[in-house]
Amino acid sequence: MKRPISLTVNGRAETVLAEPRTHLAGLLREGLRLTGTHIGCEHGVCGACTVEVDGAPARACLLHAGAAEGASVRTVEGFDGDAVMTALREAFSAEHALQCGYCTPGMLVTARDIILRLPDADEARVREELAGNLCRCTGYRGIVRAILRVLAQRRG
Amino acid sequence: MKPAPFDYARPADWSAALALLAAGARPVAGGQSLGPMLNLRVATPEKLADLRHLPGYAGVTQQGGTIRIGAGTTHAAIEDGAVPGRLGAILAGVARRIAYRPVRNRGTIGGSLAHADPAADWVAVLPCFRGEAVVLGPAGERRVKLERFVTGMLATALSPEELLLAVELPALPEAARWGHWKFCRKPGEFSKATACVLAVPGEAPRAVLAALDAPPFVVADASALCAAPEAEAARLVAALDVADPWRAAIARTALRRAAEAAS
Ligand SMILES: Cc1cc2nc3c(=O)[nH]c(=O)nc-3n(C[C@H](O)[C@H](O)[C@H](O)COP(=O)(O)OP(=O)(O)OC[C@H]3O[C@@H](n4cnc5c(N)ncnc54)[C@H](O)[C@@H]3O)c2cc1C
Ligand code: FES
Ligand code: FES
Numbered sequence: 001m002k003r004p005i006s007l008t009v010n011g012r013a014e015t016v017l018a019e020p021r022t023h024l025a026g027l028l029r030e031g032l033r034l035t036g037t038h039i040g041c042e043h044g045v046c047g048a049c050t051v052e053v054d055g056a057p058a059r060a061c062l063l064h065a066g067a068a069e070g071a072s073v074r075t076v077e078g079f080d081g082d083a084v085m086t087a088l089r090e091a092f093s094a095e096h097a098l099q100c101g102y103c104t105p106g107m108l109v110t111a112r113d114i115i116l117r118l119p120d121a122d123e124a125r126v127r128e129e130l131a132g133n134l135c136r137c138t139g140y141r142g143i144v145r146a147i148l149r150v151l152a153q154r155r156g
Numbered sequence: 157m158k159p160a161p162f163d164y165a166r167p168a169d170w171s172a173a174l175a176l177l178a179a180g181a182r183p184v185a186g187g188q189s190l191g192p193m194l195n196l197r198v199a200t201p202e203k204l205a206d207l208r209h210l211p212g213y214a215g216v217t218q219q220g221g222t223i224r225i226g227a228g229t230t231h232a233a234i235e236d237g238a239v240p241g242r243l244g245a246i247l248a249g250v251a252r253r254i255a256y257r258p259v260r261n262r263g264t265i266g267g268s269l270a271h272a273d274p275a276a277d278w279v280a281v282l283p284c285f286r287g288e289a290v291v292l293g294p295a296g297e298r299r300v301k302l303e304r305f306v307t308g309m310l311a312t313a314l315s316p317e318e319l320l321l322a323v324e325l326p327a328l329p330e331a332a333r334w335g336h337w338k339f340c341r342k343p344g345e346f347s348k349a350t351a352c353v354l355a356v357p358g359e360a361p362r363a364v365l366a367a368l369d370a371p372p373f374v375v376a377d378a379s380a381l382c383a384a385p386e387a388e389a390a391r392l393v394a395a396l397d398v399a400d401p402w403r404a405a406i407a408r409t410a411l412r413r414a415a416e417a418a419s
């Protein structure tokens with residue numbers, strides 16, 4: 001049975017009709033037409049659906065609508081004006097960190113978390129932290145370089 | 157895939173949570189093990205009881221020499237240092253290697269133990285500490301020694317009407333030595349063999365060998381293992397009758413390396 005689910009998405013209060021079994025990725029894409037959040041494996045492995053929930057990255061495919069009630073969610077569409085995300089977008093472009101773009105929304109949310117949480121991360125740590133986001137196009141080198149570039153910029 | 161339909165409830169207090177369980181609801185915490193099972197329709201509960209908003213469910217407290225970790229404490233909180241002292245440093249190192257940060261941000265220590273995947277990290281490591289699980293049921297609270305909590309593949313000492321409230325572990329002196337080896341080919345993967353050895357001055361060292369598709373194997377007195385890691389690891393693993401020779405080989409190596417690191 002569908003019921004109203006209230007949550008904050010990209011700073012706006014939203015109420016969406018959804019069944020409790022709908023996952024957050026489906027709710028965002030189909031209920032709110034925010035199709036920047038991609039769906040890959042639907043069991044937590046690929047990272048394509050990674051969004052920010054209450055300030056920390058989470059798998060949108062593993063959070064069902066009932067549990068998402070009251071949460072504050074930020075998707076790849078919600079980072080306008082964010083300095084780290086702006087720098088990451090430029091670095092992803094400069095370093096060829098995307099090809100088809102399927103993994104990119106999840107990569108960007110994870111990358112931003114790495115930069116803010118681990119400002120001293122080296123290449124080995126960046127690779128370890130990226131293990132939960134699969135990319136089938138780039139071979140990761142460009143993605144790793146883009147993140148290292150923003151880390152270096154911020155260290156000044 | 158999408159889950160089969162289920163109903164969802166968010167109990168506000170513990171008695172409401174127990175009442176939901178008594179009526180057949182399945183508890184859910186971080187959803188990082190149950191979520192995939194729902195999506196794959198391996199689990200088809202009629203109703204979920206979300207524990208995350210229960211008072212005192214997450215968080216760490218210390219009373220004297222005992223550190224209590226609420227079942228709802230996330231792997232990420234433990235990775236970031238929620239547990240104090242030497243024990244906290246050891247657990248932070250374990251937490252960092254569980255899954256990936258977005259999974260650790262929601263997955264909980266209690267959910268991991270209750271799920272009881274033999275390859276899970278808390279399942280493998282917690283029996284090494286002389287600690288207890290605190291369980292809440294219709295008859296009140298009871299305690300289960302951590303080495304007896306996981307009883308088999310996805311099986312625990314919990315009845316369907318009980319909840320895991322917390323784990324309580326002894327604080328450790330700075331001089332406590334720790335060795336931990338997790339075999340997996342990619343960071344964040346489930347382990348293919350895990351061993352850990354804890355040596356607290358003045359106590360017999362303890363060891364656990366886990367992730368062998370069976371409940372964790374506890375060596376209550378690992379003095380011989382610490383004295384002769386190679387020979388004793390071989391003897392212990394041979395006695396376990398691991399069917400796959402590759403699995404037996406990495407189990408031996410994990411145990412030897414953990415013992416060497418703790419000696
Ligand atoms: C991609 C991926 C990779 C992973 N890799 C690893 C890994 O390398 N190592 C590892 O250890 N884990 C791994 N996990 C599992 C992860 O650690 C889970 O967070 C954890 O196993 C379950 O915790 P949870 O809070 O999410 O529990 P949930 O998924 O909410 O619940 C799990 C089970 O426990 C029950 N339950 C939950 N809380 C309680 C309670 N308080 N009392 C009674 N029953 C309860 C539920 O009914 C359910 O049956 C991985 C998960 C994913 C998605
Ligand atoms: S779709 Fe969520 S992790 Fe793959
Ligand atoms: S750019 Fe295609 S999957 Fe990463």
